[in-house]
Each structure stands twice: as C-alpha cells, then as structure tokens.
Amino acid sequence: MAPLFGDDARSRKMALIAATALSVSLIVFGAQKFLQDLNALLFRELLQGFSELLPSLALTKKSFAENAALNLLLLFLITYAAIWISKRFTGAPRLVLLIQTFIVSLLFQLGFYHFFQSEGQPLSIILCIVLASFAGKLLKKRSEEHRELEARQIELKLRNSELQESRLALVKQDESERRLLAADLHDQVLNDLRTIQKRFEAFARAPSSEEEKTINELLKQSMSDIREIMDELCPAMLEEFGLAAAIEERLDKGSQIASYEVRFQNNVASELLESMSAVENQLIYRLVQESLTNINKHAQAKMVRVSIEAEESDIIFRVSDDGKGIDPGSLSESSRGTLYMRLRAALIGAKVTWMQGPDQKGTTVEIRLHVQSSGS
Amino acid sequence: MYKVLVVEDVAALRQHLIKILRETVPDLQLVEACNGLEGLKLYRSEKPDMMIMDILMPEMTGIKAAQQIWSENSRAKILFWSQFHKESYVRELGKIVPDEAIHGYALKTESDEKLMHAINTVLVHDNSYIDPIVRGVQHAINIRHGMLNESESAILADLILGLTDKAIAMRQHISVRGVQNRISSLSDKLVKGLDIHAKETAGLEIFNTRMRIMLEVFRQGFIEPEEIDGLESEMASWLARRLNFEMPGSEKK
Numbered sequence: 001m002a003p004l005f006g007d008d009a010r011s012r013k014m015a016l017i018a019a020t021a022l023s024v025s026l027i028v029f030g031a032q033k034f035l036q037d038l039n040a041l042l043f044r045e046l047l048q049g050f051s052e053l054l055p056s057l058a059l060t061k062k063s064f065a066e067n068a069a070l071n072l073l074l075l076f077l078i079t080y081a082a083i084w085i086s087k088r089f090t091g092a093p094r095l096v097l098l099i100q101t102f103i104v105s106l107l108f109q110l111g112f113y114h115f116f117q118s119e120g121q122p123l124s125i126i127l128c129i130v131l132a133s134f135a136g137k138l139l140k141k142r143s144e145e146h147r148e149l150e151a152r153q154i155e156l157k158l159r160n161s162e163l164q165e166s167r168l169a170l171v172k173q174d175e176s177e178r179r180l181l182a183a184d185l186h187d188q189v190l191n192d193l194r195t196i197q198k199r200f201e202a203f204a205r206a207p208s209s210e211e212e213k214t215i216n217e218l219l220k221q222s223m224s225d226i227r228e229i230m231d232e233l234c235p236a237m238l239e240e241f242g243l244a245a246a247i248e249e250r251l252d253k254g255s256q257i258a259s260y261e262v263r264f265q266n267n268v269a270s271e272l273l274e275s276m277s278a279v280e281n282q283l284i285y286r287l288v289q290e291s292l293t294n295i296n297k298h299a300q301a302k303m304v305r306v307s308i309e310a311e312e313s314d315i316i317f318r319v320s321d322d323g324k325g326i327d328p329g330s331l332s333e334s335s336r337g338t339l340y341m342r343l344r345a346a347l348i349g350a351k352v353t354w355m356q357g358p359d360q361k362g363t364t365v366e367i368r369l370h371v372q373s374s375g376s
Numbered sequence: 377m378y379k380v381l382v383v384e385d386v387a388a389l390r391q392h393l394i395k396i397l398r399e400t401v402p403d404l405q406l407v408e409a410c411n412g413l414e415g416l417k418l419y420r421s422e423k424p425d426m427m428i429m430d431i432l433m434p435e436m437t438g439i440k441a442a443q444q445i446w447s448e449n450s451r452a453k454i455l456f457w458s459q460f461h462k463e464s465y466v467r468e469l470g471k472i473v474p475d476e477a478i479h480g481y482a483l484k485t486e487s488d489e490k491l492m493h494a495i496n497t498v499l500v501h502d503n504s505y506i507d508p509i510v511r512g513v514q515h516a517i518n519i520r521h522g523m524l525n526e527s528e529s530a531i532l533a534d535l536i537l538g539l540t541d542k543a544i545a546m547r548q549h550i551s552v553r554g555v556q557n558r559i560s561s562l563s564d565k566l567v568k569g570l571d572i573h574a575k576e577t578a579g580l581e582i583f584n585t586r587m588r589i590m591l592e593v594f595r596q597g598f599i600e601p602e603e604i605d606g607l608e609s610e611m612a613s614w615l616a617r618r619l620n621f622e623m624p625g626s627e628k629k
Contacts, residue, residue, distance in 0.1 A: 223459070227459060227460075237464060240439050241465075241468040245468045249464035249465075262617060263616060263617065264617070
C-alpha cells in the first residue's frame with residue numbers, strides 16, 4: 001500500500017476506514033437517483049415534527065443534483081462514523097450509537113436544508129449506516145486476525161531470540177566444561193603418566209619389586225582416573241542400564257561424597273522410560289546431576305530423596321533434600337546455575353521448578369518432561 | 377575337559393586372558409570371539425561350559441549379549457571381565473542375572489591371581505564370584521582363622537540376619553542359585569557335610585542346613601553378640617535405600 005498517510009499503523013487504519021466509507025457512500029450516492037422520491041417523502045414526514053420550528057420547510061428550493069457535493073460529503077461523514085462505531089463497539093452500545101449517528105445526521109440535514117436549501121436524504125443515510133455497520137464488522141474481524149497474526153509473529157521472534165540466547169549460553173557452558181575436562185586430563189592423567197615414566201626409567205636402571213609395585217599402583221590409579229573422566233563425559237550406566245539406574249548411581253555417589261542418607265524410588269514403568277529419546281535421557285540425567293551437585297555444594301542435607309513418577313503423559317523427576325533450603329528471592333531468573341538448567345530443560349520442552357521441600361524443609365527440584373503417548 | 381568361550385575385542389587383552397585361562401584350566405578347549413554379536417553366535421553353536429566376556433565391545437555390548445544368552449539358557453555361566461569397578465554397575469548387572477544362573481564379575485585392573493580365582497570359582501566350583509572391590513557392602517563380621525573368604529562371610533552375615541535367598545541374592549548382586557551354592561559351600565566348611573552324611577545314612581533329611589550353620593557360628597564364635605547390632609543397622613540402611621522400606625525403630629538413631 002502506498003504510504004499515503006504515512007506508514008504508521010494508526011493512519012493506515014484511518015485510511016482503510018476512509019476508503020471503505022468512501023466506496024460505501026459512493027454506492028449509496030449512486031443509488032440516490034432511485035431513492036430520490038422515497039427520500040423526499042420520508043424527509044418530509046420527518047420534518048413534520050420540526051414544522052413549527054422552521055415554518056418555511058414545506059418548500060424544496062433546490063434539486064438533489066445541485067447539492068450533490070454537499071450530500072456526498074454528509075453521506076461520507078456519516079458512513080465513516082458508522083464504520084468507526086461498528087469497529088469499536090458491539091451489541092447494544094453499537095446500536096445506540098448508530099441511532100445517535102442517524103439523529104445527528106438528521107440535524108445536519110435540517111441545517112443543510114435551512115442554509116443551502118438542500119433536500120434531505122434520510123433513507124440513503126439509513127442505507128449507508130446499515131452498510132457501514134456491516135463493513136465495520138468485517139474490518140473489525142480483519143484487524144483482529146491481523147493483530148493475532150502480529151502477536152504470533154512477535155511471540156515467534158521472542159522465542160527465536162530466547163533460543164538464540166540459550167544456545168549461546170549452552171555453548172559457553174559446553175566450552176567451560178571442555179576446559180574443565182582438559183584440566184582434568186592434564187592435572188590427573190598427564191601428570192601421573194609423567195611420574196610413571198620417571199619411575200619406570202629408575203626401575204629400568206635398578207629393578208626392585210617394591211618399585212614395580214608402585215608403578216603398578218600408579219598405572220592403576222591413572223586408569224581409574226581416565227575411567228572417571230570418561231564416565232563424566234558419557235556415563236556408562238546411562239548407556240547400558242538406562243536413566244533410572246544412572247540416576248540411582250549418581251545419588252549413591254553423591255551420598256558417598258557428602259555423607260547423607262539417600263532414598264530412590266522409581267514408580268514409572270520401564271517401557272515409558274525407554275520411550276524417551278537419547279537426547280532426553282542425556283539432558284534429564286544432567287539436570288538431575290546438577291541438582292545433586294547443588295545439594296552437595298550448598299544444602300548440608302541429611303537425607304536426599306529422588307523419585308520418578310508418571311502423571312498423565314508427563315514424567316516427573318523430583319530431587320528433594322532436607323537441608324538449608326533456598327531463599328525464593330535468590331532463585332531469580334538471572335541466577336546462573338538455574339538459568340542453565342532451565343535452558344537445558346527448554347531444549348527438550350521440559351520444565352524445571354524449584355520449591356520448598358516436604359515438611360517445609362530443604363528444597364525440591366521438579367523436572368517435568370512431556371512424553372509422547374505410547375505407540376510413537 | 378572344559379570348553380570356554382572368550383569374548384574380548386582388544387587382541388592383546390584377549391591373548392593375556394587366554395594365557396591365564398590355560399594356566400588355570402589345564403584341560404581346556406578354547407573358543408574365541410571379538411565382539412558381543414560373534415560371542416552370541418558362537419555360544420549358540422559351541423555351547424561352552426563357561427563364557428568369559430568383556431562388557432564394552434563394538435557391535436554388541438557384553439551386557440546385551442548376556443541378556444540374550446540368558447533368555448535362551450537361564451543356566452548359562454558367564455564371567456564378566458570388565459574395567460567398571462562401581463558397585464552400582466554390578467548391582468544393575470545382578471538384576472538381569474536369572475535365578476538359576478551362576479555368574480561372575482572380575483576386574484581387569486586386579487591381579488592375575490584374582491582372575492584365576494574367579495575362573496576357578498565359577499567354572500569349577502559352580503559358585504558366583506563378585507570382586508570384593510565392587511561388592512560395596514562391607515560387613516563387620518569377624519573372620520576367624522582365615523577360614524572363610526570375603527564372599528562367604530558376607531553370606532554368613534545375611535544368614536544370621538535371617539534374610540531369604542532372594543533377599544541375599546539382591547543384596548549380594550548374584551543369582552538365587554549362586555546364593556544356594558555359597559550356602560552349601562559354607563555348610564561344607566562349617567558343618568563338614570554332617571547333614572549330607574546323615575541324609576545318606578538315614579535316608580531322610582535330619583538336619584536343617586541353615587540352622588546347623590547358625591549353631592556352628594555361635595559354637596565357634598564367628599560373631600560376637602555386640603556385632604549383631606552393627607550388622608542389623610547396616611541391613612536397615614540397605615533396605616531403606618534399595619527397597620524404600622524403613623525398618624521399625626531404625627530411624628531413632
């Protein structure tokens with residue numbers, strides 16, 4: 001559309017109403033010829049009420065055609081108003097306003113009659129108002145659709161930017177995890193291997209069974225370190241025995257480090273858990289792992305419970321502790337750890353919620369994953 | 377003569393394993409495979425007495441292969457030879473072992489002597505073998521005169537606590553048959569075949585093996601009365617962890 005009225009939405013809307021009003025009034029104006037007699041009759045009938053006010057009314061001083069421009073202007077104005085009203089209002093208010101418009105139009109017609117000797121056109125105006133109300137309705141529907149579309153577009157844009165942001169954040173985190181891994185490899189494994197090399201050189205010069213034993217121990221240690229690192233990267237339990245077993249293992253491991261009691265409960269049929277994709281498995285595992293790590297770091301818990309439940313087509317993973325608990329205020333959207341968890345969860349359409357633990361103690365982290373119903 | 381199927385993808389480790397196997401079992405017929413799928417096929421065609429298998433292998437992991445084999449023959453003897461040293465791993469593995477099977481779990485990182493012992497235990501003595509490093513649950517039971525090995529003393533503790541075969545199997549990550557075999561070897565050591573002797577002479581079962589074992593436990597002083605509380609609280613925490621079952625009165629400590 002040409003930017004006739006500037007390109008902001010408001011003037012575009014006005015232009016649209018004006019264009020519609022113009023076409024409606026032109027159509028009615030075109031039909032004026034056929035309506036002329038009826039118009040005159042009706043106008044006079046209506047004028048009866050005002051006859052005492054304006055005694056000179058009985059006369060028609062000028063024909064319709066002579067005041068065409070004036071009449072067209074009136075038609076246009078009334079149509080514009082009617083369209084605007086129909087767009088804005090519905091039901092009874094709309095009807096009242098339209099009737100009011102008609103009454104205002106009558107006053108105008110009286111004025112025109114008085115000042116310009118132009119005969120009125122009430123029927124045409126009624127026709128205009130009726131057509132305009134339909135047009136207004138149509139326009140309203142159109143603009144609603146338009147608005148909905150816009151809203152959807154905005155939402156889409158927003159989600160896109162969120163996704164972009166989460167991707168960036170995750171890439172950053174992946175990067176830092178990789179650094180951690182490199183540091184692990186360097187500090188543990190490489191240093192052990194260096195030590196082994198030195199010891200082996202010494203052993204080659206002067207073999208002793210004691211030295212052999214030490215070298216053996218060192219080799220064993222670095223093997224177990226590598227396995228530890230590998231397990232961090234790609235948990236063997238998850239691969240071999242599935243999510244529930246891997247989560248339980250994590251729980252046990254955490255309890256060994258931080259010495260709390262643990263309880264694990266899985267109430268979900270294994271088929272349902274197996275229906276989860278590999279990515280879902282990985283991410284849920286990481287989320288639970290993160291929750292447990294947080295407990296080890298901050299909670300000072302005595303008992304940690306993990307449960308897996310099914311609720312309709314959701315699988316819910318709950319990690320509860322009876323530790324210090326978290327101040328809900330500190331759980332703002334911006335908290336980094338929770339942000340990463342939320343972002344990871346969003347990748348598979350899961351939701352993470354933090355709440356107070358059972359018995360008003362500690363914290364419960366709830367991870368809710370929607371799974372496709374069976375068969376898919 | 378024993379026929380043993382060896383499944384290991386790393387050639388050097390496979391050669392080493394075979395060397396140890398030959399030293400342990402003098403009269404050996406050997407079948408080799410280098411991944412789980414091949415192992416499964418050879419198991420079906422060769423029907424060996426025992427299978428020694430790695431877990432992480434290409435094509436098909438040892439666990440998948442074992443699951444398949446056990447579903448076809450629940451008495452198959454499988455000794456896993458793995459580098460995974462976590463208790464949870466052995467626990468999950470224990471869940472897929474059928475009640476009738478005898479299986480073992482030996483660690484690659486441990487000594488050759490231990491591997492030999494594992495092979496002997498499973499193949500010759502028909503007993504389950506789980507490397508003590510991965511068994512996890514540590515029992516405070518007093519082992520006298522080096523008479524009992526670690527796995528036997530663990531079973532003995534469970535017997536004292538009055539656990540059923542199924543519960544012991546779950547706790548020790550072995551099969552029910554593995555438990556029963558261990559109990560009978562325990563009885564051989566402690567009761568010295570008294571019940572079998574009595575049964576052969578009298579033609580009916582006279583003694584209850586488990587009760588005779590208990591009798592010997594107290595007569596020979598395997599366990600002090602004070603130790604029992606420790607054993608029981610250990611069991612309570614195991615029950616709560618594994619089965620979510622809180623023992624009455626166990627919370628107050």
